[in-house]
Amino acid sequence: MCAPPPFGEQSPFGEKLPFGEKLRAELGSPRRARRLDSSPRSRVWRAELSGTPVAVVVVKQLTEGPEAAERYAREVAALRLASRVDPPVAPRLLGTDPAERVLVLEDLGEQPPADDWVIGYAESLARLHAATSPADIGLLPAWSGPTREDIDAFLGLAQTLGRTAPDGARTKPHEAVRTELDALVNRLAHAPGHALLHGDPCPGNDLHTASGVRFIDFEQAALGNGLMELAYLRIGFPTCWCATAPAQPLLNAAEAAYRTAWRQATGTDIQGDLTDACAGWLLRGDALVERAHRGTTDHLSELPHRDWRWGTATARQRLAHRLGIVAQMTTNGSELEHLGRLASAMRDAMLTRWPTLRPLPAQRPE
Structure with a gap:
């Protein structure tokens, strides 16, 4: 076997810089x-x-x-x-x-994020999403959403928590919710859009510079609907070590900044449903663990028996936050009305069973 070619300068850690x-x-x-x-x-x-x-x-x-x-x-x-x-x-x-x-x-350099960092983050995220057009389809994989296996895992957790159907459901346990979730998964799979999605737009993958926010680490980039990543702000940064929940005024300002930046870049309004996007993240048990552990097991089924910390929050904190957000966003007459009721009941059950659960932090750590 041939030895690897020599690279560049020796790093202080005893490694050679891979600079051929x-x-x-x-x-x-x-x-x-x-x-x-x-x-x-x-x-x-x-x-x-x-x-x-x-x-x-x-x-x-x-x-x-x-x-x-x-x-x-x-x-x-x-x-x-x-x-x-x-x-x-x-x-x-x-x-x-x-x-x-x-x-x-x-090398961009970096400065600490401001208290209202989510506004600049959302504006840059919209302009990133607007970089692509239908002509770019095929240059990156298409975004993939939750599956029917995720539905089964979510409803299994609801049953374990003692919530087999939303209040007011006149059908068999879970049937009303399952019908809504089947339709949701289908809508997400066909959500319109060819936005350049970062794939993991987390605090830490955004660099705050003197000239604005720039994103790094595009290893999971895809093409899809931008609302799937705008949803990060509401749903608690689901793929991220740093899970936060911005205060409502900041959240409103950030979402408005995103929509304005998208409109300025494309001349159109963003298509799709932010409620659907948030509900899609709620279903995904893999969004409770770091990337190395995704696709290995049904993490939702583990949650009643043990909690685990990942970064700024535990799995139960993350899920309770997502349940609350979806419950708030779904109202009587919406396409996810029964899911919203079930989400509220599941959150109540979690807070009863684990009364010391705390909300997500409002700010990213220094």
Whole structure:
């Protein structure tokens, strides 16, 4: 077996920067590489370059693992699509080395988020979503929503909590809700839109800079309806370590900023139903655990027997918040009226069984 080719400068952690001859020829020679914090799925450095106007760059290498090649391809494709947006909403992609799954990005710098950070976040998210058109369909995978297996798991949890049907249902237990949820899953699967979805638009994947919010880490990017990610603000950042619940005035301002930015970028109003988007996230037990544990088990069935902390909140805190949001958003006469009643009853049951449950934090940690 041939030894791997030598890379660039040695990092302080005893690793060599994956900066091969292709990148050196295009961008110059790296020096003073420093390892940065990142997820287990990648290694990230900040380095200086000689012989180029771009003095400091970020070098990211996707590590070996499940779907590594697909994650790399998604990130490269999404960054190229996002580069259409001006002012920018993502770092510039300066170079790639597909053989080593390496990207070289401009270093943006960062400043602490303001107290009203969700407004700038939502505005940049809308402009990111507006980067693509129907002509781009196929350049990224289509967004995928909840499934009927998620419905079964959710209704199973309701039964465990002693809530077999919403108040006022005249049908067999769960039948009214199941009918609504079957229709919901079908609507989400056919939701209109070809927006450039980040895939994981979490606090930490948004950099707050002097020129606005920019997004990083597009490994899960997809095309779909932008409301699926605008819903993050209401439903508690479902795929994120940092789950928060902005105060209502900030939430209203952020959603208005999103809709205004979308309209300015596209000349149209966003299509779809935010209530459907939030209800879709409620169904997903995988949105109670970090990515490494998704797709492994029915997490909703575990929740009555044990709670677990992920980041800023526990699984029960996250679910209780989502149940409350869906209950608030669904009213008499809505397409999800029975779900709303059941969600309210399930939340009440959780608060009775676990009275010390606290709300999600209103702000991200410093």
